[in-house]
Amino acid sequence: MDIEHYKQLALQKQKVHKQFLASLKKKPPKNLDKLTKQIHEEVFMEIDCTKCANCCKSLGPLFTEADITRISKSMRMKLATFEDTYLQVDEDGDKIFKCMPCPFLGGDNLCNIYDVRPKACREFPHTDRNKIYQINQLTIKNTIICPATYLFVEKLRERLA
Incomplete structure (x- = not known):
């Protein structure tokens, strides 16, 4: 997958996308939630995330306490050891990876902790959520990182x- 190609398309269309998403916020169509779920499913029939994994290479998820507990338990690590090994606290007080790409991303672009991955990873790129217009800024940002979001x-x- 040519990630750079999609990134350039997203950058070229950023203004158009911002205007479009802003229009949805002003006057959301009645069927928007149903339509977003339908398009999300269509896009992910076309896009194979394992051919890209750009999110895993460039975006670090925020870790909830539930994420940390679940992952460390599955790895048979003490919470403190897991946090010391993989996480740091950012300027907002959020727990994030110490370094990127994701330490759990395999060379085959598959997640080594897929079944217990963080909530933020499970929900990315957020294109199947209701009231998509509530996350316009995030959606615009994600079009640059994620080819599926651009296509969506x-x-x-x-x-x-």
């Missing part, structure tokens, strides 16, 4: 044109 916004624009 493009398909949504087409359907609502």
Whole structure:
């Protein structure tokens, strides 16, 4: 997958995408939630995340206490050891990876802790959520990182044109 190609397309269309998503916020179509879920499913029939894994290479998830407990338990590590080994606290007080790419990303672009991965990873890129217009800034940011998000916004624009 040509991640750089999608990134350039997303950067070129950023203004258009911002305007489009802003219009959804002003006057959301009645069927928006149903449509976003439908388009999300279509996009992920086309896109194989394991051919990309750009999110795992460039975005670090925020770790909840539940994430830390679940992952450390599955790895048979003490909480403190897991945190000392993998995490740091950022300027906002959030627990994040010490370094990227994700230490659990295998050379085959598969997640070594997929079944217990953080909530933020399970929900990314957030294109299947209700009221998508509530996360416009995040969606715009994700179009640059995630080819699936770029395609999602493009398909949504087409359907609502």
